[in-house]
Amino acid sequence: MKGLLVRSSLRHLGRHPWLTALSLLGIALGVAVVVSIDLASGSALRAFERSTDAVAGRATHQLLGGSTGVPEAVYQALRVRPGAPVAAPVVEGYVQAAVGDKRTLTVLGVDPFAEGPFRDYARGEAVGNVSALLTEPGAVMLSARAARALGLSTGDTLPVRLEGLEKPLRVVGLLEPADEDTARALEALVLTDVSTAQELLGHTGRLTRVDLRLTGGDAQERAVAATLPQGLELVRAAARAGTVEQMTRAFRTNLTALSLLALVVGMFLIYNTMTFSVVQRRGLLGRLRAVGITRRELFALVLGEAAVLGAVGTVAGLLLGVLLARGLVELVTQTLNDLYFVVSVRRLALEPFTLFKGLALGLGATLLAALVPAWEAARSPPVTTMRRSTLEDVSRGRAPRLALLGLGVLAAGTVLLRWPTQALLPAYGGLFSVLLGAALLVPWATQTVSALAARPLGMAFGLLGRMAARGVHTSLSRTSVALAALMVAVATTVGVGLMVSSFRGTVVSWLDTSLQADVFISPPSLVARRGGATLLPGLAETLRATPGVAGSSTLRVANVRVDGVPTDLMAVDFSRTPVRPYTFKQGDAKTAWRELESSPDTILVSEPFGFHRGVELGDSVRLATDKGPRDFRVVGVYFDYGSDVGTLLMPRTTYEHWFDDRGISGVALYAAPGQDVDALVASVRERAGDTQALLVRANRSLRQASLDVFDRTFTITQVLRLLAIGVAFVGVLSALMALQLERAREFAVLRATGLTPEQLWGLVSLQTGLLGLLAGLFSVPLGVGLAYVLVHVINQRSFGWTLQLALTPQTLVQAVVLALVAAALAGLYPAWKMARAHPALALREE
Structure with missing residues (x-):
């Protein structure tokens, strides 16, 4: 059986x-x-x-410093101390290859004599003149895979770019690890001596970190930490x-x-x-x-x-x-x-x-x-099973109960969304509850609206219009599922579209407020959001003195640790301009700037930083400075949409008081009255010369570049939206084909009683159009609800940003049009198939 x-x-x-x-x-x-x-x-x-x-x-551990790393003298003192732990100096950074596929490479500067306990590949598994790393300036080793990808071999020159400067390196050997995992890990590695890496990355006299192997447990860890100078920190690798x-x-x-x-x-x-x-x-x-x-x-x-x-x-x-x-x-x-x-x-x-x-x-x-x-x-x-009308009777009788259940699910989802927590799981549970609750409401809503639509469709299209509306009503078990699938997909498109447009609108408003200077100058950076690269010493002052400049400010972006977590710190110098391009969420702007300039222990935090760390106005934040850990009082929380991790801000004078770094990441210039901005950009480029490649951009150019980064970030979101619509389109096509095939006998009877193929085509097309219209109408309120959840709950809990929800009529109209088009396209084949079907064959029992 x-x-x-x-x-x-x-x-x-x-x-x-x-x-x-x-x-x-x-x-x-x-x-x-x-x-x-x-x-x-x-x-x-x-x-x-x-x-x-x-x-x-x-x-097992790493010795880290402040904004400029670890002084070489600390490593030297550590090595000669009695009972010194196993240690190795490391200089690490990133460069971009100026040949081949322009890939980003990790520069690792090591001491070959201290590398034995740490990295096998740094002292062996190589082909070439390894000793040249210690004797030749600019000598480096590449992984064999990276060399092949870049079209290089031993003895060739590898030009690299860093902070707008191009520097030549010479490949003296190739690393060929024995195992596949190590080979894949080293695909983008440039290995060199500590001194070469220091010269290349501009870290003369400093180390990025010191690697340690501490095998004596917590006691040894505490003993090493107790001997460290201020400004250094021992962390687990x-x-x-x-x-x-x-x-x-x-x-x-x-x-x-x-x-x-x-x-x-x-x-x-x-x-x-x-x-x-x-x-x-x-x-x-x-x-x-x-x-x-x-x-x-x-x-x-x-x-x-x-x-x-x-x-x-x-x-x-x-x-x-x-x-x-x-x-x-x-x-x-x-x-x-x-x-x-x-x-x-x-x-x-x-x-x-x-x-x-x-x-x-x-x-x-x-x-x-x-x-x-x-x-x-x-x-x-x-x-009951053999009776054709049973399923539809059950479906119509069940619709009100499903609607009540849907209201209950919507209520449960609302409770989850309003739950006072930063956790994302309840938020997503609430979001999916909203989708499920809305889907459960579809059968009752379809039943009600299709019954009401019979009269206006009859007035517009006659008998075919009434038959189309009643067909949707009498085939509720089929049409409601197709409608729910299309509604969820279109509502998702509406919700995500409104979220992205609201986000973009908020970012545009923020850029208009924060980008008030006329010209912005910075060296190129490998990470678009972070401008950690620095200008050559003295170049900033030269650019600030360009004729036609009425005011200027500088910015230094450094990476500091807050409770062990790397965080961007911005040091701003507003001494030559009265402009303060920051909008505060907490705190008074005048009071905050006054306190920042008068006290070296104050700081501003961005909204995402405050949200994720639970920091508010008046709280303290502990930073690892070059003079040791220090508590800074928060005098303001400002809006910022450039980093979901969060940023800190302090005046340049405060930064130089606590950190030994004197680098400048960017310069903002304010044009004098009557000064043409494009001419000022040309003057700045001429004044900068060819010593360092710089990004010199007018206000509108930087604004557009920022929006380009934003659009790239959401490209994958748009791809996912299209894929969801693709799945829904397949679902609607399947549902409509199933519906028309199931009604084949009904259509055959209509053909046998005189309905022409054109009229049958019109009937199926009207029914398909009604399904698309209903799905579009149902998707609008659901899409708006999803957008509200995404903007005010999901994004807030995920990234800590406050966004302004912008309801654009175009998006809502597009939702209805999208549903109509999807349903119409999906209904073409079933309509064509039914219109061509032979009545005698369709009437024959299986």
């Missing part, structure tokens, strides 16, 4: 190849989106972690990976949640397909029940079909996800480079856990979506 059921199931799937194919495509797309995002973001982070671990080697995880958690969580929306839309498709499968065979299933097939066997039959579809669709989704991830990894890497840190991803990392998670999601979502149809097939009595 089981073999008979299996053959019956396979025969049914084979008779409807298009619906089966669409179901598989929907599952595959849903799984592919989730897997691709996970693989792309995971590959970028693992590439960073792999290179970080390779650079850190077997160090493993803390760096945790910091990266903390920096990017919100970014990755939001991408994952957005990708899951595609899977949710795909679940509507699976539910729709399995429901159609049950409805198509209700007569057969009823007869099987009548001849002795048990409810359990019917339940297993439907779930077994779903499992087969889920398995095939999920495997296809995994393969498609890998292909999609190869394209998305570049977008994710670009965003990480724009916002967080320098990372170079050369290949996709296929993690077994990610693939297993995709497999579990695909199969789990498929079986979950098939539970209701399987239960319906198993629990109905044989006589």
Whole structure:
């Protein structure tokens, strides 16, 4: 008997190849989106972690300094101290290759004589003249893979760019690690001597850090820490990976949640397909029940079909996800480079856990979506099952109860969203509750609106209009699912679109406020958001003295540690201009600036910093300065949309009091009255000369460059929106095909009683258009609700930003048009197929 059921199931799937194919495509797309995002973001982070671990080697601790690193003398004193720990000096930084694919390279300056306990590859596994690192200026070693990619070999010159300067290096050897993991980790490594790295990176007399191996436990750690000069800090080497995880958690969580929306839309498709499968065979299933097939066997039959579809669709989704991830990894890497840190991803990392998670999601979502149809097939009595009208009667009777349940789910979602916590899980739970609650309201809303639409459609299109409206009403079990799938997808597009436009509008307003200078000058930086590169000494004063400049200010962006977490610190010099381009969320601007200029122990914090660290006006923040840890009182919290991690701000005089760094990251110039800005830009470029490549940009150019970074950041969001719409389109096409095929006998009767193919085409098109219009109308309030949640809850909890929700009529109109177009396109093939169907064949029983 089981073999008979299996053959019956396979025969049914084979008779409807298009619906089966669409179901598989929907599952595959849903799984592919989730897997691709996970693989792309995971590959970028693992590439960073792999290179970080390779650079850190077997160090257990690291000795870190303030803004300028660790003085060489500290390392020398540490080595000669009795009972000194195993230590090695390190100078680390980033440069960009000026040949080949212009990849970003990590420069690692080491002492070969101290490297033995830390990094094997730094003292061996090399081909070439390793001793030249100590004897020749500019001598470096590359990994063999990097050399091949850049088209270099031993003895060639490697030109690199750093902070607008191009410097030549000479490749004296190639690193060839024995194991694959180390080879991949060193793909972007430039190994050299400490002194060469210091000269290249401008760190003369300073070290980036000192690597230590402390094997004596906490006692030895405390003993070493007690001997350190002020301004130095001993941290565990493993803390760096945790910091990266903390920096990017919100970014990755939001991408994952957005990708899951595609899977949710795909679940509507699976539910729709399995429901159609049950409805198509209700007569057969009823007869099987009548001849002795048990409810359990019917339940297993439907779930077994779903499992087969889920398995095939999920495997296809995994393969498609890998292909999609190869394209998305570049977008994710670009965003990480724009916002967080320098990372170079050369290949996709296929993690077994990610693939297993995709497999579990695909199969789990498929079986979950098939539970209701399987239960319906198993629990109905044989006589009821064989009656064609039973399912629609049940669906119409159940619609009000589902609507009440939907209101309850919406209420639960509202409670989760209003829960006073910074955790993201309740927020996403509330978001998905809103989607589910709205979907549960669709059957009742469809039933009500389609009944009301019969009269106006009849007045406009006559009998065909009334038949179209009643068709939607009488086929509620089919149309409501199609509507819910399209509504969720379009509402997601509306919500994300409004969120992005609101975010962009807020950023534009912020840029208009913060970019008040006429000309901005800075050296190029490898991370777009952070201007940590410095101008050549004395160049800033030369540029500030350019004729036509009425006022100027300077900015230094440094990286400091706050409670062990790296944070951007901005030191501003407003001594030559009265402009203060900052808007305060907490605190009075005049009072705050007065206190900043009069007290060396005060500081401003950005809104994201205050949100994530729980810091408010009047609180204290402890910074690791070059003169030791110091508490600074917060005198203001300002709006900032340049960093979701958070930034600190202090006057230049305060910065120079606590830090030994005298570098300048950027200069802002204010043109004198009547001075042409373009002419001033030309004068600045001429005055700067060719000593250092600089970015000299007028106000509008920097504003546009900032918006370009913003748009690049949200490119992947737009891609995910399109993919979600693609899944929904497949779902609507599948639902409409199932609906029209199920009504084949009804249409055949209409054809037999005189309805022409053109009239049948018009009937199907009207019904499709009504479905699209209803989906568009339903999606508008849901999309606005989603936008509110994304702007005021998700973004606030993720990044700490206060955004202004901007409802644009164009976005709302586009939602309705999008739904209409999607439904119309999806209905073309069913309408064509039904209009061409032969009445006699359609009337014949299976």
